[in-house]
Amino acid sequence: xxxxxxxxxxxxxxxxxxxxxxxxxxxxxxxxxxxxxxxxxxxxxxxxxxxxxxxxxxxxxxxxxxxxxxxxxxxxxxxxxxxxxxxxxxxxxxxxxxxxxxxxxxxxxxxxxxxxxxxxxxxxxxxxxxxxxxxxxxxxxxxxxxxxxxxxxxxxxxxxxxxxxxxxxxxxxxxxxxxxxxxxxxxxxxxxxxxxxxxxxxxxxxxxxxxxxxxxxxxxxxxxxxxxxxxxxxxxxxxxxxxxxxxxxxxxxxxxxxxxxxxxxxxxxxxxxxxxxxxxxxxxxxxxxxxxxxxxxxxxxxxxxxxxxxxxxxxxxxxxxxxxxxxxxxxxxxxxxxxxxxxxxxxxxxxxxxxxxxxxxxxxxxxxxxxxxxxxxxxxxxxxxxxxxxxxxxxxxxxxxxxxxxxxxxxxxxxxxxxxxxxxxxxxxxxxxxxxxxxxxxxxxxxxxxxxxxxxxxxxxxxxxxxxxxxxxxxxxxxxxxxxxxxxxxxx
Amino acid sequence: xxxxxxxxxxxxxxxxxxxxxxxxxxxxxxxxxxxxxxxxxxxxxxxxxxxxxxxxxxxxxxxxxxxxxxxxxxxxxxxxxxxxxxxxxxxxxxxxxxxxxxxxxxxxxxxxxxxxxx
Numbered sequence: 001x002x003x004x005x006x007x008x009x010x011x012x013x014x015x016x017x018x019x020x021x022x023x024x025x026x027x028x029x030x031x032x033x034x035x036x037x038x039x040x041x042x043x044x045x046x047x048x049x050x051x052x053x054x055x056x057x058x059x060x061x062x063x064x065x066x067x068x069x070x071x072x073x074x075x076x077x078x079x080x081x082x083x084x085x086x087x088x089x090x091x092x093x094x095x096x097x098x099x100x101x102x103x104x105x106x107x108x109x110x111x112x113x114x115x116x117x118x119x120x121x122x123x124x125x126x127x128x129x130x131x132x133x134x135x136x137x138x139x140x141x142x143x144x145x146x147x148x149x150x151x152x153x154x155x156x157x158x159x160x161x162x163x164x165x166x167x168x169x170x171x172x173x174x175x176x177x178x179x180x181x182x183x184x185x186x187x188x189x190x191x192x193x194x195x196x197x198x199x200x201x202x203x204x205x206x207x208x209x210x211x212x213x214x215x216x217x218x219x220x221x222x223x224x225x226x227x228x229x230x231x232x233x234x235x236x237x238x239x240x241x242x243x244x245x246x247x248x249x250x251x252x253x254x255x256x257x258x259x260x261x262x263x264x265x266x267x268x269x270x271x272x273x274x275x276x277x278x279x280x281x282x283x284x285x286x287x288x289x290x291x292x293x294x295x296x297x298x299x300x301x302x303x304x305x306x307x308x309x310x311x312x313x314x315x316x317x318x319x320x321x322x323x324x325x326x327x328x329x330x331x332x333x334x335x336x337x338x339x340x341x342x343x344x345x346x347x348x349x350x351x352x353x354x355x356x357x358x359x360x361x362x363x364x365x366x367x368x369x370x371x372x373x374x375x376x377x378x379x380x381x382x383x384x385x386x387x388x389x390x391x392x393x394x395x396x397x398x399x400x401x402x403x404x405x406x407x408x409x410x411x412x413x414x415x416x417x418x419x420x421x422x423x424x425x426x427x428x429x430x431x432x433x434x435x436x437x438x439x440x441x442x443x444x445x446x447x448x449x450x451x452x453x454x455x456x457x458x459x460x461x462x463x464x465x466x467x468x469x470x471x472x473x474x475x476x477x478x479x480x481x482x483x484x485x486x487x488x489x490x491x492x
Numbered sequence: 493x494x495x496x497x498x499x500x501x502x503x504x505x506x507x508x509x510x511x512x513x514x515x516x517x518x519x520x521x522x523x524x525x526x527x528x529x530x531x532x533x534x535x536x537x538x539x540x541x542x543x544x545x546x547x548x549x550x551x552x553x554x555x556x557x558x559x560x561x562x563x564x565x566x567x568x569x570x571x572x573x574x575x576x577x578x579x580x581x582x583x584x585x586x587x588x589x590x591x592x593x594x595x596x597x598x599x600x601x602x603x604x605x606x607x608x609x610x
Contacts, residue, residue: 008582030599034603187496187497
């Protein structure tokens with residue numbers, strides 16, 4: 001094979017942002033041990049700023065990189081990849097800003113925290129570009145293995161250690177399930193590339209007039225594997241414990257960036273690779289989405305810990321996103337992509353509020369949020385906006401996001417699913433509104449107000465701006481989502 | 493399609509059956525004459541003392557981990573070295589990148605003092 005420099009450059013050009021971030025992650029990690037006092041003398045803010053520089057450069061680089069496919073079609077850089085990479089990087093950005101306080105209190109391994117965060121981001125960026133199942137698997141592993149460590153970061157804390165261990169075990173099982181599905185698909189179609197799988201399934205159907213039974217098995221295994229990664233009911237059992245035990249910035253990162261990346265991967269695998277066999281899996285996805293909405297929202301009501309409540313709420317949110325997946329067409333993919341954008345800002349913002357609160361009060365109990373509006377009106381107002389967006393109240397992003405996924409589902413004849421979605425939205429509104437009510441009442445003055453630090457105010461403002469922009473001026477964002485979704489269905 | 497997997501199943505059954513069969517054969521034909529020395533655990537010629545189900549120092553784990561990493565590296569290097577002539581510059585650079593990633597990990601572990609026992 002002669003060495004083709006043009007092809008070589010074209011290949012590597014598409015993956016250079018990831019390479020850059022990888023090198024940057026190495027530098028940040030190394031700085032943590034090689035600077036004075038093994039990095040313990042460096043302030044957390046310094047690490048955060050250098051990490052932010054890396055993330056911002058990567059974000060700009062991603063935006064400027066031209067579309068293309070590389071490495072024999074296993075890695076694709078298209079509008080969908082760009083959008084989800086920016087979502088992931090946005091999640092990392094907000095996570096880094098909001099981790100300064102919590103990481104500073106951890107004392108040890110502060111530099112590595114940011115390094116690991118970047119490694120995980122590299123995994124997610126590869127994940128949204130992978131059009132080959134083994135590359136996808138390795139990308140998922142890169143992002144989750146680093147998250148195992150990050151979840152257990154406060155290792156002296158029993159809950160954090162428990163979170164890490166549970167996440168390792170469940171992550172391992174889900175990877176095994178996913179891999180088994182991939183192996184079955186490969187066995188039947190002779191390919192691990194999505195295009196090859198698509199053709200292979202088509203050939204199988206042509207040959208016998210029906211789908212082989214093994215295909216159903218493979219699809220169920222893949223769905224279960226993705227279900228674990230997305231924390232979709234009934235595969236969500238790990239989520240509340242991990243979310244509660246992990247450091248809050250990591251919880252935020254887990255619930256936003258890692259889910260967004262998994263949604264992108266889900267879109268590629270199911271809307272492209274398995275599109276022709278949709279009769280086999282759409283029903284299952286609809287049932288899973290309904291289950292997630294019901295289980296997530298109903299269980300969230302009884303939670304007394306805000307992180308657990310948001311964990312169950314995010315189980316429900318992923319259910320809403322998957323409502324869009326019953327419409328296997330451009331509109332379904334557009335609505336899911338738009339929902340992922342809205343979810344980024346709303347959920348990230350909500351968790352940043354939780355971080356700002358626990359930085360000062362050291363508590364995550366919902367009862368302690370009582371009369372917060374008197375002590376810190378900033379947090380109370382921002383938190384209310386984010387919760388309302390999660391509940392889907394106009395003029396926030398959440399409303400339009402829910403509207404689009406429900407519309408996509410109705411157009412494909414899934415009225416029952418939309419009814420379930422609407423009913424559970426009402427339940428969701430109840431527990432979101434309970435928190436808001438607690439924050440604004442009673443009106444008596446409690447002792448001690450507290451300000452919000454500058455980095456957190458910036459992060460909150462960015463999230464809030466995102467939530468309101470997506471809700472009030474959805475046009476450009478819908479266009480972005482549409483352009484991304486169009487990549488999945490070139491023929492439509 | 494299904495018959496392909498049937499071949500795998502037959503292979504599996506024959507494979508497991510063969511092992512069981514040979515074990516059974518040797519059980520039937522070998523003389524059985526146990527004594528305490530024969531039944532003791534072989535530990536590189538050392539006389540065993542104490543039970544083997546003790547709690548190991550967690551430090552072994554780090555060394556085991558590092559060993560596995562370099563073991564995998566060696567396995568990866570062998571086919572590369574054999575096909576080196578035909579792979580050319582590209583594979584050489586790829587291998588350099590791979591080794592530098594491993595070196596990064598080693599440097600990190602070293603600096604963190606993980607290679608010291610105390």
